[in-house]
Amino acid sequence: MLKKKKNQSDYLFLLIKTLSRSEKIKFKIYVNRIKQNQHSKFLNLFEIINKLDFYNENLILDKTNISKKQLPNVKSYLYQQILKSLEIQHTKNNYDIQIREYLNFSKILYNKGLYIQSLKLLNKAKIIAKYYEYNTILLELIEFEKMIESQHITRSIHSKCRELSTSSKELIEKIKYSNTLSNLSLELYGLYLKVGYVRNEKDKIFIETYFRTNTPNFNLNKLSFYEKLFLYQAKIWYHYIQQDFLMCYKIASKWVSLFQKNEKNKKISSISYIKGYHYLLDSLFYLNKYLKFSEILNQFKKEVKEKKILINGNTDILIFMYIYTNQINKHYMEGTFSEGVKKVIPSLFLKFKKIHNRMDYHYIMVLYYKVACLYFGSGDNKNTIRYLLKIMENKKKYLRQDLQCFSRLLYLIACYESGLDENLDKIIQSTYKFFQKNDWFFIPKEIIFFLKKIGNLYPNQTKNQFKKFKKKLIKYYNHPYEKRTFLYLDIISWLSAKIENKSVESIVREKFIKKYQ
Structure with a gap:
């Protein structure tokens, strides 16, 4: 692993380093809208940190007129201003933020006694929430609407109260059902992280019984998009833990197909879409289906290149991880280890250097193992040992x-x-x-x-x-x-x-x- 510089994990430093060039420009425009901000301490701090390769408090104090006592407050204020700027910039592409904004405005209007205007904004928010299946936020919107309707004269039609009550009950059932499936998926994933694949007949019986008793009855044709997604996630882990990679492939194919039939969800739930590709490629690798594996990998890379998948801080890490690990897997299957070392390793670590601060240590250890295996296949035992030691010397719990x-x-x-x-x-x-x-x-x-x-x-x-x-x-x-x-x-x-x-x-x-x- 790259040696970690002192204080490199400073929250403000990391946040600024994740900003794109466009986000930095828009942040400056945002703060400079107020004239007195142009020579402010927090903006000066932003400029200094932006130029640093790693966080250095002494250098910051030397180059600014901020005292050591003031620095924590100035950092905190700058952090909040960056987040506010990002919220404005990303509202357009994040429909849940849009809904929250409508809800916040609606509450302000309600507190002003402008009930009709408040309800109009709530209605706009409900339309977006229904379309994108944000059921939890939709329930919050309906509950607020119920409160307005029940406490104030809004001249709404008589049947409105019954309609709201029915909608609320239906949503609660939907959310409960989705939570049951998502919890099942999460718990199976937790078991996998703890013990890996099933080790014996006792493990197999336990997983089968656990899955059967915790899976609710369902009619697949009546399930919503997210209910199907949570079901596929749970099934993937159920089969993956049992090393049934043929079934994993079939479920992962349905998972990816679900998104491809619902284009709007590709950008809304881009992380889940990327993970669907990951399980599809993983299954094909373990099944040793090289031709199909290559086809799917090229398809995934093409979607990334054509920006059919939303690129942000989270998806950037997953795309990096899955493209590089699967490029390594492709060299494993072909038996071209030396070529993989020459072609993959340099660009991998060039990109890794830029994002390793934001990567989960588990992802980093998986990457090291893949790299070690690539070196081993190429006959380079020295580098094999070097990367395996990074895993073996890792002191993190729950690896x-x-x-x-x-x-x-x-x-x-x-x-x-x-x-x-x-x-x-x-x-x-x-x-x-x-x-x-x-x-x-x-x-x-x-x-x-x-x-x-x-x-x-x-x-x-x-x-x-x-x-x-x-x-x-x-x-x-x-x-x-x-x-x-x-x-x-x-x-x-x-x-x-x-x-x-x-x-x-x-x-x-x-x-x-x-x-x-």
């Missing part, structure tokens, strides 16, 4: 156990390949203890025992042992629980490379050419 475990396993193999014999026994012992502590099972432990055994043999004895071990592992290649190791680590190609005295890259490349020639 996915499976990512930690397989990082240690690949680290052990890379150390063996590097000829680090003097430390190998110590590394093997440490790796075994980690797996034992985390209740991991057959294949990882067998790999550890194998490497311990092979390290004590003469070179002329090893090839036969590699053959025996490969034959032993192949039996588990499609095992419902043990196959997870092969998803993270192409141990069979590595064993084949040792047996045939070839590189891992050439083994994978030969398999690819044979399949797609």
Whole structure:
């Protein structure tokens, strides 16, 4: 990971660094509308921070007339002014902000006693909320409208109260149903982060029972857009945890298709649309469907290039993550690891340098693992070890156990390949203890025992042992629980490379050419 500069995580600094050139210009126009702001301390502070590569409080105090005692208040005020400017700039593209603005204006008019005008603005807000299915905000609008209608003479028709009451009840049921599905999806995701894929029959029965008992009855044809989306999210995690990637592919296809049939939602819920593409590509990668994978990846990149997907701070990170990890996956499938190192790694870290401050550490660790595997396939064990150590030395809690475990396993193999014999026994012992502590099972432990055994043999004895071990592992290649190791680590190609005295890259490349020639 890039070394973190002191105070680089300062909130104001990070906010200013996320602003686009257009947003900065519009912010200056916003504050300069008031003449006395033109030489204000907060604007001076903005200009100074904007020029810094990292947050430096001493430099700020030297270059401004702000005292150390004043600085927290000036920073806080500048932060609020930037947010207000951004709110104005982004209202047009964020319909929920528009609705909130109408609601705020409506309440101001209500407090002035202008009930009819207040209701007119509420009606405008309701039209937008209904169209874009913002049901939670719509309920708030209806509740406020009910309060106005029930407490004041507005000359509304008699049936209005009954209509509002019915709408409120229907919305509460819809929101309750959507929450049940979204909660199910979130809880399944939480289980995946904690334990990864199902480990045994007990895990499988637990997931199946949990999903069945927590999924409400539904008629798919009657579900709204978001109800279908939450259902697909829950189903994806249900099948993903069980390593049923064919079903994941089918559900992810429906997920992406749902957005493509509802164009307006692509920009409203762009993060969910991007994630649909991610699960679609992930499933195709694990199913080893190269041609379809390449087609979908190109389709995704085309949509990004043509700006059919909204680009903002959040989507920018996800697009970066999913395009680069899948470009790496494409090189895995093709067996072009060295080409991937040359073509992908430089541009990846150039972009990463600009956005790593805003990335979730989990995403960063996944990226490091992908990069480490790319280096391993290219035969560069030094860089493999370098990036795996970044994962293994990560002290953050709740980092996915499976990512930690397989990082240690690949680290052990890379150390063996590097000829680090003097430390190998110590590394093997440490790796075994980690797996034992985390209740991991057959294949990882067998790999550890194998490497311990092979390290004590003469070179002329090893090839036969590699053959025996490969034959032993192949039996588990499609095992419902043990196959997870092969998803993270192409141990069979590595064993084949040792047996045939070839590189891992050439083994994978030969398999690819044979399949797609």
